[in-house]
Amino acid sequence: MTRSRLTPEREAELYNAVLDLLREVGYDALTMDAVAARTRSSKATLYRQWGSKPELVAMSLRHSKPVDISQIDTGSLRGDFHEMVAQSDDCQMERDTALVRGLSRAVHENDDLLQALRELFIEPEITGLDTMLQRAIARGEIAADNPALKYLSHMLVGAFVAHPLINDEPMTQDFLRDYLDAVMLPALGLPAPGV
Incomplete structure (x- = not known):
């Protein structure tokens, strides 16, 4: 096209x-x-x-999307994750959360939308995340056979969906940074900051 x-x-x-x-x-x-x-x-x-x-x-x-996450390379996975969060401010995150909420029902009712989102939006994001994770594996930060690797994208999406639902407040940079440090990095075998 x-x-x-x-x-x-x-x-x-x-x-x-x-x-x-x-x-x-x-x-x-x-x-x-x-x-x-x-x-x-x-x-x-x-x-x-x-x-x-x-x-x-x-x-x-x-x-x-403000940046291709596959291009983020700070030299550490924690740094990469935090830079990914820094690419969007709280206002943009709130707007993105509203979009996700608005599209979640439509995706279940419209196969064409689901297919388009998978091909044009979700797969490139997963590919970017995979690139980031492969660099962390190559640096020896995380193990290639860590079972949590295949669930990272689910964990990220889950945070965006669950946080407004459970806390009745929009996603923020502070919450997402804390979630990355407390949940995602330890799931990959990396210690939380200060541990």
């Missing part, structure tokens, strides 16, 4: 509009007509560039 007709600035504008609409009305009520109206573009352009609503939503989420 060719996206060369749009400038990066215009593409970013479209992606931001899609995410704003998702937060405002949710996935089910989001329409290509609404995106076209919000961005002063034609529905034909949207379909030509992205093919479908699920792909446009997934690409919008992918574009909203």
Whole structure:
């Protein structure tokens, strides 16, 4: 699918509009007509560039990621995790949590959305996390056969879903850093800070 007709600035504008609409009305009520109206573009352009609503939503989420986590390399896994958290502020985390909450039901009811999110958003994130973990294994920080390795992405997603549900407050950098230090790093065999 060719996206060369749009400038990066215009593409970013479209992606931001899609995410704003998702937060405002949710996935089910989001329409290509609404995106076209919000961005002063034609529905034909949207379909030509992205093919479908699920792909446009997934690409919008992918574009909203501030950094490719596979590129984070501070020399330690704890440093990499903390740098990953530092790439987003509390306001952005709150907005991301609202998006995850809004999409969670839609994913269960829409196979096309689930497939698009897996291919365009989730798999690249898991690949980036795997790259980060492989570097930690190569440095000797963690064991390659640690059984927790295959559950790290589940643990991260679980934190984003469970924290607002259990604590009735949005995700924050402080909570996520503490969660990484207290739960994820010890699960990988690394001591918590100060231990």
